[in-house]
Amino acid sequence: MMILHFKEVDSTNEVAKKLAAIGAPEWTIVSSDSQTEGKGRLGRRWISPQGGLWISIVLRPDIEESRLPIIPMVSGISVAKVLCDMYGLPAKLKWPNDVLLKERKVCGILAEAGENVEYVVVGIGINANIDMNKFPAQLRNSTTTISTELKREVDLNALKIGLLDQFKEDYNNLIRQDFSILKEEWRHLSSTLGQKVKVITPKEIIEGNAIDIDGEGALLIEVSGRIKRIFSGDCIHLSNF
Ligand code: BTN
Numbered sequence: 001m002m003i004l005h006f007k008e009v010d011s012t013n014e015v016a017k018k019l020a021a022i023g024a025p026e027w028t029i030v031s032s033d034s035q036t037e038g039k040g041r042l043g044r045r046w047i048s049p050q051g052g053l054w055i056s057i058v059l060r061p062d063i064e065e066s067r068l069p070i071i072p073m074v075s076g077i078s079v080a081k082v083l084c085d086m087y088g089l090p091a092k093l094k095w096p097n098d099v100l101l102k103e104r105k106v107c108g109i110l111a112e113a114g115e116n117v118e119y120v121v122v123g124i125g126i127n128a129n130i131d132m133n134k135f136p137a138q139l140r141n142s143t144t145t146i147s148t149e150l151k152r153e154v155d156l157n158a159l160k161i162g163l164l165d166q167f168k169e170d171y172n173n174l175i176r177q178d179f180s181i182l183k184e185e186w187r188h189l190s191s192t193l194g195q196k197v198k199v200i201t202p203k204e205i206i207e208g209n210a211i212d213i214d215g216e217g218a219l220l221i222e223v224s225g226r227i228k229r230i231f232s233g234d235c236i237h238l239s240n241f
Helices: 011-020 070-087 146-150 154-174 180-188
Strands: 001-007 028-035 053-059 092-095 098-103 104-113 120-125 195-200 205-213 219-223 226-230 233-239
Touching: 001 011, 011 028, 011 053, 011 104, 053 154, 070 092, 070 098, 070 104, 070 120, 070 146, 070 154, 070 180, 092 180, 120 154, 146 195, 154 180, 180 205, 195 219, 205 226
Parallel strands: 001 028
Antiparallel strands: 028 053, 053 120, 092 098, 098 104, 104 120, 195 205, 195 233, 205 219, 219 226
């Protein structure tokens, strides 16, 4: 494992993708104190001031393309377990791969694949020691940070090492076996399953009961007695059903 740490970059995912494209080996890690152009899912910006953990991991998975969405989901499991194990925080998962504390987002994950899936870069952003006033007003109700929840700051380096250890173990389990054991963990940590949800996809807006995920990480939603499989989109929790 080689960790490259920067003071400031545009986006750790961008740096990691460039390194991967010129042959950087699996488990090359890029992290930065801050990002000037942090990237979120669905083309969004990701606010990345100093105090957060902004990290990208180069992977070279040998799995079918249809199962790639499972990789960021496994990263979410690892983050949730680390927040719970290291700080006793009751972290939950929102499909596909947000990590929540009391229904507020504390971590987002953006996976990007190179051409022909020669590599996958998993970017993990954890709002660690960040003051809530660093976020724009419209995000404050749906966002939180570790320091806000714990009312103290945490050691970013220890968090980084703890996360990488956990993710390495979970990822190797995924590659060695299959998703079934980790899927159980995802189910167990999930806040989405059992909720009435609204999912906004590029094609449509679906409202129904989130009942499960499948072996490719798709969300199964029951809509008037029929099951719909959703592969990507923005999921909003409405209420428990
Ligand atoms: C999301 O929209 O929820 C995904 C956010 C992912 C943010 C992380 S921070 C490290 C890495 N570099 C980026 O530019 N984005 C990811």
